Amino acid sequence: MATYIANRLLLAIPLVLGITLITFSFISVAPGDPVMAMINPEEEMSAANLDRLKEELGLNKPIIVRYAIWLGQLARGNFGYSYHTGEPVLRRIAVRLPATLELMGFALVASSVIGIGLGVLAALKQYTIWDYLLTLFALFSISIPSFFLALLALYVFALKLGWFPTFGMRSVAFDAPPALLDNLHHLVLPGVILSLDLTAGLTRYMRSGMLEVLGQEYVTTARAKGLKETSVVVGHALRNALLPVITIVTLRLPILFGGTVIIETMFQWPGMGRMAIQAISQRDYPVLMGLTFIAAVLVLFSNLTADILYAVADPRIRHG
Amino acid sequence: MANTPLQENDPEQVDLNARKSPNTVGSRFRRHKVAVGSLVIIAFLGLIAIFAPIVAMQDPYTVDLDSIRQPPSADHILGTDSAGRDMWARMVYGARISMSVGFVANVISISIGVLIGTVSGYVGGRVDNILMRFTELVMNFPTFFAILMLVALLGPNIINVMVVIGVLGWEGLARLLRAQVLSLREQAFVEAARCIGTPHYRIVFRHILPNLQPYILVAATLGVAGTILTESALSFLGLGVQIPQASWGSMLNSAQSLTVLTNSPWLWLPPGIAISVAVLAMNFVGDGLRDAFDPRMEV
Numbered sequence: 001m002a003t004y005i006a007n008r009l010l011l012a013i014p015l016v017l018g019i020t021l022i023t024f025s026f027i028s029v030a031p032g033d034p035v036m037a038m039i040n041p042e043e044e045m046s047a048a049n050l051d052r053l054k055e056e057l058g059l060n061k062p063i064i065v066r067y068a069i070w071l072g073q074l075a076r077g078n079f080g081y082s083y084h085t086g087e088p089v090l091r092r093i094a095v096r097l098p099a100t101l102e103l104m105g106f107a108l109v110a111s112s113v114i115g116i117g118l119g120v121l122a123a124l125k126q127y128t129i130w131d132y133l134l135t136l137f138a139l140f141s142i143s144i145p146s147f148f149l150a151l152l153a154l155y156v157f158a159l160k161l162g163w164f165p166t167f168g169m170r171s172v173a174f175d176a177p178p179a180l181l182d183n184l185h186h187l188v189l190p191g192v193i194l195s196l197d198l199t200a201g202l203t204r205y206m207r208s209g210m211l212e213v214l215g216q217e218y219v220t221t222a223r224a225k226g227l228k229e230t231s232v233v234v235g236h237a238l239r240n241a242l243l244p245v246i247t248i249v250t251l252r253l254p255i256l257f258g259g260t261v262i263i264e265t266m267f268q269w270p271g272m273g274r275m276a277i278q279a280i281s282q283r284d285y286p287v288l289m290g291l292t293f294i295a296a297v298l299v300l301f302s303n304l305t306a307d308i309l310y311a312v313a314d315p316r317i318r319h320g
Numbered sequence: 321m322a323n324t325p326l327q328e329n330d331p332e333q334v335d336l337n338a339r340k341s342p343n344t345v346g347s348r349f350r351r352h353k354v355a356v357g358s359l360v361i362i363a364f365l366g367l368i369a370i371f372a373p374i375v376a377m378q379d380p381y382t383v384d385l386d387s388i389r390q391p392p393s394a395d396h397i398l399g400t401d402s403a404g405r406d407m408w409a410r411m412v413y414g415a416r417i418s419m420s421v422g423f424v425a426n427v428i429s430i431s432i433g434v435l436i437g438t439v440s441g442y443v444g445g446r447v448d449n450i451l452m453r454f455t456e457l458v459m460n461f462p463t464f465f466a467i468l469m470l471v472a473l474l475g476p477n478i479i480n481v482m483v484v485i486g487v488l489g490w491e492g493l494a495r496l497l498r499a500q501v502l503s504l505r506e507q508a509f510v511e512a513a514r515c516i517g518t519p520h521y522r523i524v525f526r527h528i529l530p531n532l533q534p535y536i537l538v539a540a541t542l543g544v545a546g547t548i549l550t551e552s553a554l555s556f557l558g559l560g561v562q563i564p565q566a567s568w569g570s571m572l573n574s575a576q577s578l579t580v581l582t583n584s585p586w587l588w589l590p591p592g593i594a595i596s597v598a599v600l601a602m603n604f605v606g607d608g609l610r611d612a613f614d615p616r617m618e619v
Binding site: 015018019022023026027139140142143144145146147148151152154155159166254255257258259261262265266276277280281288291292295296298299300303 | 468
């Protein structure tokens with residue numbers, strides 16, 4: 001098992017290098033200049049001063065050299081400095097990370113619990129009205145854009161009914177409820193909307209997984225030896241049907257991360273997704289590179305986790 | 321010949337064939353009522369997009385600052401937007417842009433996917449190895465994030481949106497097709513073709529590609545749904561189609577302000593519903609097609 005994990009980690013390194021190198025090159029050759037973004041357009045600036053600024057930022061070296069420098073700094077834990085605020089990129093990301101993790105964590109837990117539950121329900125009640133409604137729910141959740149759902153939710157639950165706040169992570173009012181409750185209150189709308197897509201996917205996978213497992217001989221055996229239906233479903237069927245779900249959940253993590261960009265922007269949630277949009281509009285390349293690196297590592301990490309969890313959960317596929 | 325292996329003139333045999341209910345892909349698809357209804361909706365939206373200048377009745381770009389954010393009325397059946405432009409006309413022209421972005425981007429990714437999948441599976445060896453490592457690389461890109469960044473860096477406009485979405489969306493299909501080609505390549509009819517000296521390009525075009533058609537068709541239908549969603553999200557964030565051009569997503573952009581959201585629902589409800597209906601219909605058709613071809617197909 002240890003060798004397997006080590007092998008997979010080694011294979012992941014060229015992928016991270018490839019992704020960051022490609023992103024780095026694109027950022028470097030793209031039109032739009034961070035120097036221009038920094039200076040005040042009202043004031044004239046001499047060409048010599050412009051060149052000096054470029055020199056200071058290291059923008060006149062060849063791409064591959066700049067990439068090597070960036071990589072070397074990264075290895076020492078230096079993600080560079082924001083062009084916009086001059087802050088270290090790592091610190092900016094570290095400040096925003098908890099908010100994104102909270103949002104993603106909520107969505108992940110909510111969709112796993114609800115998605116698996118609904119999928120099992122749909123499978124046990126196959127071809128009934130429940131099954132039909134759940135399939136429809138899944139298709140609607142996949143098809144309606146999350147930002148439109150967010151607009152609808154904001155309109156109905158926040159503006160018309162006033163049940164939930166419209167933006168932010170916590171209230172600034174003096175009479176605000178205790179911090180944790182207040183935070184959860186803010187989390188409900190963005191969290192639920194972010195989770196819908198994954199919930200729908202899991203419902204569909206869980207339904208077909210359960211149906212397949214319920215048709216297996218060992219389930220018939222379990223029933224034949226007189227086990228209670230609940231222990232057949234939970235102990236025999238569910239455990240085996242959960243296996244592929246592990247892969248789905250972990251492989252969907254990057255999509256969830258992409259979803260935070262939209263949700264965080266709409267609910268003004270102070271996380272990395274919203275920072276990405278700001279960094280893009282400000283052409284803050286070091287921040288963008290830092291975020292790409294984090295995102296790439298997240299993708300590879302989730303792939304690796306999927307494989308390892310699968311190997312742990314299913315003794316039939318123990319890797320050497 | 322004493323024995324007759326082929327009893328073509330046996331009356332009973334003919335009779336049996338005649339009574340057999342049709343079980344073609346087309347008939348199985350037609351039995352899927354929701355999918356057929358969805359296909360009609362898509363055709364309808366397509367017609368609106370094609371005949372936009374006639375259906376729109378008004379110009380979608382005419383700014384009229386005397387009548388901004390007017391609720392629906394006889395003059396403007398869906399009201400006017402923040403610059404006094406007619407919402408119905410913008411919806412109709414938006415259909416044109418949203419659907420053509422979805423279509424073109426998808427043609428790009430399907431082409432790349434088919435090319436890489438087929439070459440990789442058919443040629444095999446080192447070529448396969450290199451192409452698959454490359455596919456893995458693209459697959460491991462955090463897609464939406466990468467699309468967002470590329471579009472922003474290249475400059476947000478309709479062409480760049482199409483190209484970027486297309487170029488980053490082919491990995492799944494390529495891998496799926498490669499696996500199919502790998503198994504097709506070993507089948508007897510391909511081996512027979514090779515034995516009689518059929519050139520490779522002919523084997524690929526006559527024997528391999530036609531067998532991939534179901535996968536490509538289903539992937540394309542579901543792909544258009546995904547692409548329309550991605551485009552709308554980009555345009556919603558202001559990184560897609562730019563004003564004054566209208567796509568359904570960019571029309572929703574103004575609803576990011578709470579005033580518009582609260583006071584002018586006619587500005588964001590219709591385009592939001594349009595996107596949802598179009599994507600839902602595409603997904604239904606894709607599902608119907610998959611069930612008609614082979615329910616266990618993993619696209």
